[in-house]
Amino acid sequence: MAKTKRLQFLEAMLRWMSTVVIKKYRPDIVGISGSVGKTSTKEAVFTVLSSKFRVRKNLKNYNNEIGIPLTIIGAETGGRSILKWLVVFLKWLGIIILPYKYPEILVLEMGVDHPGDMKYLTSFIPIKVGILTNISPSHLEFFRDIDHIAGEKGKLIEAVSEEGLAVLNADDKKVLAIEDKSDAEITTFGFGDSAQVRASDVDFNYTNGKIEGLSFKLNYEGKFIPVRLNYILAKHQIYSVLAAVEAGNYFKINLVDAVTSLENYLAPPGRTNLIKGIKNSFIIDDTYNSSPASAVAALEVLKELRSIRKIVVLGDMLELGKYMEKGHREVGHKVFEIGTDLFFAVGERMEAAVKEVQDLGYPLQNIFYFENPVLAGKKLQQIIKEGDLILVKGSQGMRMEKIVEEVMADPQKAEDFLCRQSGEWRKKPFVKP
Known part of the structure; x- marks a missing residue:
C-alpha cells in the first residue's frame, strides 16, 4: 500500500533530524537484523555494552x-x-543547541517488512557493527521468497563500514552466504565447529532440585569460558548471548567481563524467561505470542527440565486459519507425549487440544478448561504446590501474562518482567478473540 504524502513528509523530516544528531555526536552504531531473535540479541548486546559505555x-x-x-x-x-x-521537534532542537551527554553507542534493531526497508535505513544510518541473526520464511507477504528476504536483510551487512565488524550466524547457510558482500571484518557465532565464537556443553542448572537457568562453555580462540545464565531456559537464546559477546569484543570488552554482565540477562519479556512463582514454584513465561511450532518448542524445554510436578497452561493460538484444528491438536499431542501432570487450557480453540489429550488417554481429572486467563490464573493460584514448574504460553490476544502476574512471587515487578505492561495495555480488559 502506498504511503500517504503526510507519512512521506514525516519520514523525510525524521531522517533529516536524526542525520543531524548522528553528525553532531558521532555515536558508534550496532545494527541488528534477522528473521527471528532480533529483540533478544538487541537486549543481550545492550546488556554487555552498557556495562562499559x-x-x-x-x-x-x-x-x-x-x-x-x-x-x-x-x-x-x-x-x-x-x-x-x-514536542519531538523541540527536544531535537535542544539536543542540537544545548550541551547534552549523548550515548556513545546506539544498539538498533532494524526491522524489514517490505523490500527496500533496509536499504532506506542504511542510507542515513552508518553501521559500525552489523549482526545478522538468521534468515527464515517470516514476513513473506511482501517478498517473493526466502532468498528475496535474505537479500534485503543482507544489505545491513553490506552497509557495515570497512573498519567495522560483521557478525554472522555460522549455523545458518543463508546468513553465511552474505559474507562475501561485506568489506568489513567478518566473525561468526553458533554451535557448529566452524563458528569463531562457539557454544558447547549446554546444561541446566539446579540448586536443591530447583531449576536456576542454564550454563554452557564459550569457546573462543582456544579459550574455554564457563557461562551461566540464571534466567534463561531456551537454548536458542544462546545465539543472542554469543552475538553480544562478539559485539563486546569489538569494543574492547574482554570475554570474562562480557560473560559476567550476562549472568542475570533476561530475554525480552514473555520469551521463555524463568520467573519465581508463589509457594517456591517456578514459571516459564513464554506469553509473548504462540504458534504450533513455538508451543511445541516450549514444551520440549519443559520436557528436558527436572521438577516434582509439571503444569502446562496454554492459551489459544490465533490466526491459524484452516490449520486451527490441526495445529491445536498437534500441541495437545505434545502435551500428552511429554508427560505433564496437569493441563490448563484457555480459550475455545484450545478445546481441540483438550480433545486430543482425552483421545490419547490423559486423565480427565488433570485437565482444567477456562474461557479466559483471569479465571485460569485464580484456579492455578489455588492448586500450585512447592516445587511446581509451570509453563504459560498463548497468543498475544489471549493475554496469558495475566496468569503469570497472578502466580508470580513478586507481582510488584510485573512491569519489569512481563510483556504488555504499558499503561495502555494494562487498561485493556481481556476480550475474547
Missing part, C-alpha cells in the same frame, strides 16, 4: 522508518497529535 537501544518496539529516527533523537512518537510532534 553509555548506550541507548530502541525505545519500545521502535524498529522501523519512524521508530529508529525517534530512538536516535530520544523521543517518543507524536502519534496523531501535532502538539506532541512539536
Whole structure:
C-alpha cells in the first residue's frame, strides 16, 4: 500500500533530524537484523555494552522508518497529535543547541517488512557493527521468497563500514552466504565447529532440585569460558548471548567481563524467561505470542527440565486459519507425549487440544478448561504446590501474562518482567478473540 504524502513528509523530516544528531555526536552504531531473535540479541548486546559505555537501544518496539529516527533523537512518537510532534521537534532542537551527554553507542534493531526497508535505513544510518541473526520464511507477504528476504536483510551487512565488524550466524547457510558482500571484518557465532565464537556443553542448572537457568562453555580462540545464565531456559537464546559477546569484543570488552554482565540477562519479556512463582514454584513465561511450532518448542524445554510436578497452561493460538484444528491438536499431542501432570487450557480453540489429550488417554481429572486467563490464573493460584514448574504460553490476544502476574512471587515487578505492561495495555480488559 502506498504511503500517504503526510507519512512521506514525516519520514523525510525524521531522517533529516536524526542525520543531524548522528553528525553532531558521532555515536558508534550496532545494527541488528534477522528473521527471528532480533529483540533478544538487541537486549543481550545492550546488556554487555552498557556495562562499559553509555548506550541507548530502541525505545519500545521502535524498529522501523519512524521508530529508529525517534530512538536516535530520544523521543517518543507524536502519534496523531501535532502538539506532541512539536514536542519531538523541540527536544531535537535542544539536543542540537544545548550541551547534552549523548550515548556513545546506539544498539538498533532494524526491522524489514517490505523490500527496500533496509536499504532506506542504511542510507542515513552508518553501521559500525552489523549482526545478522538468521534468515527464515517470516514476513513473506511482501517478498517473493526466502532468498528475496535474505537479500534485503543482507544489505545491513553490506552497509557495515570497512573498519567495522560483521557478525554472522555460522549455523545458518543463508546468513553465511552474505559474507562475501561485506568489506568489513567478518566473525561468526553458533554451535557448529566452524563458528569463531562457539557454544558447547549446554546444561541446566539446579540448586536443591530447583531449576536456576542454564550454563554452557564459550569457546573462543582456544579459550574455554564457563557461562551461566540464571534466567534463561531456551537454548536458542544462546545465539543472542554469543552475538553480544562478539559485539563486546569489538569494543574492547574482554570475554570474562562480557560473560559476567550476562549472568542475570533476561530475554525480552514473555520469551521463555524463568520467573519465581508463589509457594517456591517456578514459571516459564513464554506469553509473548504462540504458534504450533513455538508451543511445541516450549514444551520440549519443559520436557528436558527436572521438577516434582509439571503444569502446562496454554492459551489459544490465533490466526491459524484452516490449520486451527490441526495445529491445536498437534500441541495437545505434545502435551500428552511429554508427560505433564496437569493441563490448563484457555480459550475455545484450545478445546481441540483438550480433545486430543482425552483421545490419547490423559486423565480427565488433570485437565482444567477456562474461557479466559483471569479465571485460569485464580484456579492455578489455588492448586500450585512447592516445587511446581509451570509453563504459560498463548497468543498475544489471549493475554496469558495475566496468569503469570497472578502466580508470580513478586507481582510488584510485573512491569519489569512481563510483556504488555504499558499503561495502555494494562487498561485493556481481556476480550475474547
